[in-house]
Amino acid sequence: MKIIGSLLIILTSMAIGRMYGKRYRDRPRQLRQLRSALQVLETEITYSLRPIGDVAAKLMQQLPKPINLFFKQLTEELNKGLPLQGAWKEAVHKFWQGTALKKSEQDILLQFGVTLGQSDRENQEKHIHLALTYLEREEFEAREAQATYEKLWNTMGFLAGLLIVLLLI
């Protein structure tokens, strides 16, 4: 009976540690998806010259799970009749709660949203490249953080469980 209880405690704390580590595991992947989404956006704007509502609707179907919610949100906001910049801002804010991304990426996207639709094609391309560069740097940092902290949280979960069990015996 005692053994079963202590096993349960250790398993639970390991699961909690994994949950905390998951944030660090998800962040680089979502950043990469965000970057590829922006690249598609760039091609669509500079070569296909399609309006952004169509592009968002298309990206919504193409992209994998967490990131396509952003474009879904954006399409919804645009359908409500908001102007593009306001819709982008709203979509970023609503999309952020369900992701592992941080405030710095949010700032980059918001900054990019302000420039969206303000200028001609070449300038727009430059702005997209700027945002991409920033995101790339963020991804690099996120990867380093993942290498350190994911393992740390996993180990800490297990050790903390062991400690609790020893205290309770």
Place this chain on the structure above:
Amino acid sequence: MSLDVNTIFQIAGIGIIVAMIQTVLKQMGKDDWAQWVTLIGFVVILYMVSSLIGNLFDKIKDVFLFQG
């Protein structure tokens, strides 16, 4: 008697686990956390030891100061 041995093993186990946690935290560059963990582990073990010694004193009182 067996209770005493169990308590000693428990204290030893807590010490080992705290040392491992401290090593991991220090390796990851969280020195302040490592210090806090060590301090808390020390306090917990000190509490256990002091309650044991308190028991011992009570027993001594029972034996020698009988009329209490």
